[in-house]
């Protein structure tokens with residue numbers, strides 16, 4: 001064969017060899033070892049262990065209510081019963097098993113509540129079922145928790 005025919009062929013073969021070599025180096029050794037039945041073999045075995053070792057951040061309302069029975073019962077009986085404690089108080093993994101048991105934050109900002117209760121001014125999916133307030137009109141400059149108990153949803157005594 002003529003040289004000018006062979007030369008592109010060598011280039012193409014060199015390219016294929018390069019890709020195969022790169023694949024050999026880059027693809028982890030435990031990739032695709034489980035067999036065809038597992039995610040079409042497109043899976044890295046070590047990933048399972050990585051997720052098992054991933055630290056959990058949230059504990060769930062049931063755990064919180066074991067110690068905070070008062071808040072647990074109040075919340076469950078209120079319209080907020082579908083909300084997890086940690087939705088408002090943040091993740092509680094290290095609480096209270098730390099030197100300082102009071103590590104849970106209490107966020108009293110209006111923003112915490114407005115996340116769900118701000119009137120968006122337009123119909124927005126499931127949000128339409130949550131009573132909305134206009135923050136500028138509804139007792140602006142005062143914490144929501146100054147008047148509303150966030151767990152029972154009752155108005156506080158001095159407000160009624």
Ligand code: HEC
Pocket residue numbers: 059060061063064065066067068085086089091092093095096101102103104105106
């Ligand atoms: C093993 C018992 C226990 C569990 C479980 C627990 N807590 Fe606590 N929590 C405590 C203790 C003890 C305190 C400190 C004393 C206090 O203020 O009641 C505390 C304090 C708090 C405070 C601060 C109270 C304040 O007045 O400053 C909040 C908020 C709180 N916990 C929320 C939670 C949430 C949310 C969960 C679930 C993720 C949770 N706790 C799980 C025992 C527990």
Ligand code: HEC
Pocket residue numbers: 061064065068071072073075080083084085086087088089106107108145146149150151
């Ligand atoms: C809708 C948001 C929200 C949810 C859900 C919520 N909290 Fe609270 N929590 C607050 C706010 C805001 C305060 C501060 C109340 C205040 O200043 O009167 C508070 C206060 C507390 C306190 C301090 C004592 C008290 O009662 O004021 C504890 C303890 C607590 N929450 C635990 C819990 C636990 C346990 C759950 C779940 C069963 C929970 N909270 C669910 C917003 C929430």
Ligand code: HEC
Pocket residue numbers: 079080083087088112113114115116117129130131144145148149150153
């Ligand atoms: C994660 C979303 C969410 C957050 C955050 C939240 N709420 Fe709610 N709120 C709801 C839902 C859902 C209801 C129940 C609506 C229903 O009755 O079906 C509700 C109901 C209420 C009601 C009763 C209204 C009525 O007409 O009966 C009050 C008051 C209220 N929330 C105040 C607060 C306050 C104060 C905060 C902040 C501490 C807060 N909410 C944070 C979702 C939220």
Ligand code: HEC
Pocket residue numbers: 110111113114117131132133135138139142143144145146147148155159
């Ligand atoms: C000064 C006290 C006060 C403050 C602060 C306050 N509220 Fe209210 N809120 C009330 C009273 C009183 C009512 C019942 C009468 C009414 O509808 O105005 C009410 C009613 C509501 C309702 C029911 C509205 C409806 O249509 O059923 C929601 C939801 C609510 N408040 C959320 C909040 C949120 C969220 C905040 C903070 C951003 C907040 N409130 C701050 C006193 C207060």
